[in-house]
Amino acid sequence: MTLVLLILGLLGATFAASVLVALPDAVQLLYTQQNLGTYVPAASVEPVLTIGMVLQGLTWLATAGVSVWLLVRGRRAFYVPVIGAAVSLVALFVVMSIALSSDPTLLDFYSRP
Incomplete structure (x- = not known):
């Protein structure tokens, strides 16, 4: 079960x-649909997105390492990928929120009524 969750986690991290x-392309599409003009990302957006990708x-890697270490020691490790997925999801939303804000x-x- 742990290995299946790790494989799903790898797919999720890649996604x-x-x-x-x-x-940035998605935001430009939103700008086009709402007639907001041309999206020019702030200087901080690219580094924030890069940090987010590295964080994923x-x-x-940390999840896989801890899981394998626990499996080698003969312990249950299915919960480690679940915790890793939760951390990854929170990190994704935080990075996207920082970039969009x-x-x-x-x-x-979005602040207009």
């Missing part, structure tokens, strides 16, 4: 990293 890569990879046009658009 999360690809979501972060596509975030490190979270999965740096755009004053989006903040103004």
Whole structure:
């Protein structure tokens, strides 16, 4: 069960990293749909997204390392990938929130009644 969860976690981490890569294009699409003009990401967006991608990879590596270590010692480890998935999801939402909150046009658009 632990190995299946680790494989699913690897797929999830890869998907999360690809979501972060596509975030500027998705925001541009939102700008186009709502007639907000052209999206120009703030200078902090690219480093934040890069940190988020690295964080996804490190979270999965740490999860895999601890899981394998526990399995080698003969202990149950199914809960480690579950905890890793929760940490990865929280990190993904935090990074996306930081990246999106740096755009004053989006903040103004969504703060209108």
